[in-house]
Amino acid sequence: MAFISRGFKGKRRDPAASSRLPPGQYLVDGFPVLSAGPTPRADLAQWTFSIEGEVDEPRRWTWEEFRRLPSEKVTVDIHCVTKWSKLDTSWTGVSLDTLLEGVETAADYAMVFSDGGYTTNLPLEDLTGGKAWIAFEYDGRPLDPEHGGPARLLVPHLYFWKSAKWVRGIALQLQDEPGFWESNGYHLYGDPWREQRYWGD
Ligand SMILES: Nc1nc2c(c(=O)[nH]1)N[C@H]1C(S)=C(S)[C@@H](COP(=O)(O)O)O[C@H]1N2
Numbered sequence: 135m136a137f138i139s140r141g142f143k144g145k146r147r148d149p150a151a152s153s154r155l156p157p158g159q160y161l162v163d164g165f166p167v168l169s170a171g172p173t174p175r176a177d178l179a180q181w182t183f184s185i186e187g188e189v190d191e192p193r194r195w196t197w198e199e200f201r202r203l204p205s206e207k208v209t210v211d212i213h214c215v216t217k218w219s220k221l222d223t224s225w226t227g228v229s230l231d232t233l234l235e236g237v238e239t240a241a242d243y244a245m246v247f248s249d250g251g252y253t254t255n256l257p258l259e260d261l262t263g264g265k266a267w268i269a270f271e272y273d274g275r276p277l278d279p280e281h282g283g284p285a286r287l288l289v290p291h292l293y294f295w296k297s298a299k300w301v302r303g304i305a306l307q308l309q310d311e312p313g314f315w316e317s318n319g320y321h322l323y324g325d326p327w328r329e330q331r332y333w334g335d
């Protein structure tokens with residue numbers, strides 16, 4: 135063959151990356167900020183994380199207590215319902231398995247709540263089994279307030295609106311109820327691989 139290979143320029147489709155992209159998603163450079171309201175400024179001296187609702191005894195950690203819990207570094211792909219995805223994002227956080235250890239509950243659902251009033255719902259089993267963290271570092275640095283600092287939920291197997299920023303706790307519930315975006319047309323569950331973006335998807 136006499137053709138000279140010039141290599142590819144411009145947009146290249148990396149097959150390994152595209153197999154990791156759920157339907158309808160594209161890769162984004164940078165890290166977009168999507169917030170439904172202003173960025174709350176947490177006072178760490180007042181900050182607590184709670185597990186409440188249908189529990190034998192509510193649990194509550196101060197920031198110091200929370201930071202003394204064992205944490206993990208995780209590298210995960212994230213997928214926003216507005217169609218951007220980011221591969222291999224790296225976080226440090228406390229596994230929900232650690233926070234829920236020993237909690238006795240009849241609940242099957244969780245309502246996650248945040249400073250500023252944001253809420254999001256998910257089945258309790260989507261928070262356990264190594265699938266969810268309360269993250270406090272991104273790329274080895276304290277989480278930026280715009281991205282949910284001091285701490286946010288990270289539940290990467292669901293659309294990123296489930297990863298509540300400025301998280302303050304979880305209410306365990308016997309029944310599923312819509313949170314903020316779920317009450318405004320977003321899917322109750324939000325699996326990106328099944329493209330569950332909106333009601334009826
Ligand atoms: N408290 C709170 N958490 C939130 C949101 C929000 O508006 N408030 N937006 C959600 C949505 S729609 C997305 S896509 C991600 C965006 O996170 P980022 O701003 O770090 O990219 O946060 C989710 N968590």
Ligand SMILES: [Mo]
Pocket residue numbers: 168214215216294295
């Ligand atoms: Mo989103």
